[in-house]
Amino acid sequence: MKTRNLLCAACLIAALAAFYACSDDDNPTPPLSPKDWTIMEQASYGNIAEIEMGKVADSISATDSVKQFGQMMIADHTIAQKDLQGIANMFSVDIPQTPDSLHAAKKQQLMMMSGYTFDTAYINGQIKDHQATIALLEMAAISEQKALQDYANKYLPKVKMHLEHAQSIADNLKP
Template sequence: MSDDKERGGLKGLADKAQDMVGGMVGMASASTAGSHNTEAFIANACMGDLYEVEAGRLAMQRARSDDVRMFGEMMVEHHTTAMHQMRSALRSREVTDALPGAAPTMELDDRRAGMLKHLQDAPDDDFDKMYLDQQRMAHQETVALHKGYAEHGDNPQLRSVALGGLPMVERHLKALGRIGVH
């Protein structure tokens, strides 16, 4: 094996490990602070949607599998809609009275930005699998976030957003289970 190929393989393994650890941290955060704290819910839901849209755009460009490319297209469409729903909720009187100045987060945190960087840097042969692995982790995190806030959140309007978005994210997880990559 050449040194370049070996370094690339090691980098891929390191990126995957970093994504997995980040996914565990994200799940823990979604299950605790994000499920009770309104500001944390808003920030994590917005960053999750933003990550999904950006990763989906990469999949539309780079995926080798038609199924992966179509899933990426669906992520762009569905999570753009989710971002619009959050923005609408944040403009509602029920939210603005309780949280003056609440605004959607429009930047990714370091963890999600790192995941996108790993996708950008992935060799073509590894892209589809890496994308799908990240999607499973991200959607599991989003399910935990939305379920937790729907059950424990303190803002009724945002609890409704969380509850309304949950079936979509659960459908995405089921769709991921049907996509195979070789």
């Protein structure tokens, strides 16, 4: 019985030693700076806004290209938000899960529009929002946090493509 207790104690000590040997102290991650937190917060607001506005475009627009763009926003920004949530979880921080007040107000305005007025307001808003997101992701690309750099490098080309697509739709909208 004594041998068994000693063996259990030795195993416990070995397990604790292994746990501490594998701790993050050997490979520290820089703490999340206020700038990085702001980048994550704004990226989350942007993703959520694109998803919400995309749903509105999908339900209101009668223009196929605008509806398809809205559907693309839902799909692409849902994935981007999930990736961002993973980074937030890594740092044990909460990121927004609802649009900011400005985009919530824009959504309400868009929901009262229809036809060409809706399409142009939605697409012009998408152009502005994607320009802002590009600037935000360019800041994230030079963050000290590798996870934010990777996120920016993954999504920057896609957001630039979204901007080009929105500009092309805007150029082709007819009253």
